[in-house]
Each structure stands twice: as structure tokens, then as C-alpha cells.
Amino acid sequence: MKLEELNSKYNAFITIDEIKGRDKGKLKGLTFGIKDIILTKGIKTTAGSKILKDYIPNRNAWIVDKILEEGGTIVGKTNTHEFAIGATNTSSIAGPARNPYDPERISGGSSGGSAVAVALKMVDVGVGTDTGGSIRIPASLCGVIGFKPTTGIIPIDGVIPFSWTLDTIGFITRDIPTLRRVLDAVIPIENKHVLVSKVRTRPRLGVFLFKDDPASNSLKSILNKLSSYFDLIDLRLNFLEGFGSNVRGTIALAEGSSYHRDWIESAPGMYFPDVKELLMQGLQIRAIDYIDALRARRVIFEEYVRAFDSVDAIISPTTKIPAPKISEVVGREKEYRKLLVSNTELFNLVNAPSISLPVSKVNDLPIGLMVSGLPYEDGIVLDIAEKILELAK
Secondary structure (H helix, E strand, O other), X not given: XXXXXXXXXXXXXXXXXXXXXXXXXXXXXXXXXXXOOEOEOOEOOOOOOHHHOOOOOOOOOHHHHHHHHOOOXXXXXXXXXXXXXXXXXXXXXXXXXXXXXXXXXXXOOOOHHHHHHHHOOOOOXXXXXXXXXXXXXXXXXXXXXXXXXXXXXXXXXXXXXXXXXXXXXXXXXXXXXXXXXXXXXHOOHHHHHHHOOOOOOOOEEEEOOOOOOHHXXXXXXXXXXXXXXXXXXXXXXXXXXXXXXXXXXXXXXXXXXXXXXXXXXXXXXXXXXXXXXXXXXXXXXXHHHHHHHHHHHHHHHHHHHHHOOOOOEEEEEOXXXXXXXXXXXXXXXXXXXXXXXXXXXXXXXXXXXXXXXXXXEEOOEXXXXXXEOOOOOHHHHHHHHHHHHHHOO
């Protein structure tokens, strides 16, 4: 099926417009879908919003220039929840991105279009952003690999911000070798050390956030397979689990409402209702609450780092549920957002490299297992992820 025909059914792209890179480079032969909050010179960047429906940037984001410099081909701009402030990808001027397993279901978000495009082989690589799980959530629901690197190792220049503190560029692929190839090409040389890996002979995995929910129950059978190679250790992170969601939410919404302040005050009716509600909530956050959240983040970060005295990586369900139907979500975006980000957002707060792996299903719908590590130990996370995929077959 042609790209345009697939897109008419699954709504992965807001704009299809090819940009060819150089004739040589580490990414030659690979095709990319670029999330529509990432600037592309001469091609619309709408952020899924009426506010920017006709916006054509006069420059590329850093990551776009890097992909083109290394020979990658950009196919178009992928669908996103408005301004990347949502986990369902149902609030977009292009309409919902639709799940490749069932087009009546959500893709997850906010980088939903990128995940759909990769799952349907419309592109080799989806480029997205992850502030609370926006790469890993759609990867989990669409049955592909979604990787959020250590926060800050890839420049976010030219990305329309949600949270300057937490925004991270990441990638969605169908296999780990392609992901490694992309990371090797785009991570600046001064940060390449994060890809170095030293994993012990029998690595130790902290088992975290497994509860009585559909995803946890499905993934428990995978734990049995992993125990043949890994030592599995039940892990408690009381500060992270107990306070991480509120702390991350305070930081993200305060910063997001700061960026959007002029628009939300002058043209609130231009936003989708769920996004408007969150930004209005952000405007009510006091300076002292924001500062207290930054201080609490430091305490939570120290707890997280201490956990790696006893483990090499942490595994968790990426999402608690598989993809719900679009009809169930529209009008209830806030409710589903909270449910979908509840596991992933914790690892954004501590700057962790974190990857979602398609290893299980619930009612024939994909569900991801998340592997997270210490900041700047991306290589260890990738090595462990590769082994997990091998064992989970």
C-alpha cells in the first residue's frame, strides 16, 4: 500500500514532504518521520495545533540538520498530541493517530504518529520527544521499540518546548541495531561515552512497579524467561514512586505554561480542551511550589542513584494497559493521560535512559517492558534490552 493510502487510514503524518540528506553518511538509506513539534525549514510545523496550523519555520532543528548531514531521508512530519502535551494523540488538528493493530484504538502519545509510521514500515525511524513518556508510551501501544536517551545528551535546539528541564529527543525503531546506528550518528562526540557498556557476567535487574494490572500480569511470564540469564531483585523506590508524579508534573506544567502564557491568555479557545486545562493548571503553580519541586527532585534522584549499588538496570511495565479505543478516550484525555504516564514519567524525573520493548500482548494488543538505567549509562540499557528481546522470543 502506498504511503498516502496508509496515511489516510492510520493518520501517522500531518504533512508528507520528502527532504533528502547528503549522498553519504552514517544514516544513508534510512528514512525518518519527524515529530511535528520539531522545526523543518520550509515545511509546516504545526505542533498539532490550530495556533501554528500555517507556521513554516525558516530553519531546521539541530536534530534535523544532523540527520540530513548524515545522509538520512526525511519523509514528513508525524502526528502529535497538541504541543506534545498529552499521552493519547487524540487532540491534534490532523485527528487521532490510529493504532496499527486496530485503527479504532489510540496510538498513544504524544509521539504517536512516529510510532505508527515505524510499526507500519512507512519509515525506518521515528524521531520524537519524551517529557513524561511520549516516546515509550506509543512504542508500548504500537508494538515497537521506543528509546529515551539520557536527558541532555542530544541538543533540543529547534524543538517547540513543553518543559526545558525534562524534554528529551528520542527514537522509535523496529530493531536495536537500527537504533544503535542512529544513536552513533546523532549523539555529539563529546557525549559518545554514554554508549560504552560494561555489563557484569550475570546482570542484576531491579523489578519495579509490577502491580495487579493487565500489563504487569501479562509481563510476569516474561520475568520467568529472564531469570535464566539475569538475577531479578524486587526493588522499592519509595520517594520516586510516592512523590515522583507530583514533582514531575509541577516542573513540566510550570515550564509549559510559561512558554504558552501569551497564547493561553489571549486565545485560550484555540487549544484543545484537555491541553488548555493542563496549561491553565500550570499558570496556578506558585514559584515556591516550583522551587520545592526542583529541590524534591534532587532527593528523589539521590535515591534512584543509590539503587544501582545493587542493580544494573530496572525493569517495569511501560504502560499499565494496552491501547483503549479512541471513542473511549475522547473527552477523557486527562484521565487516560494520568494512567498512561504513571510508570514512564518517573524515569524522566531522574534523567534516566529508558527503553520500551515489545515483548508481550494483552488481548492481542501489544504491551511494552521498560528497561531504565543510570544517567549516562545508555550503553548498558541497550545491551540489556537486546538480551531481553532475545530471551523473550
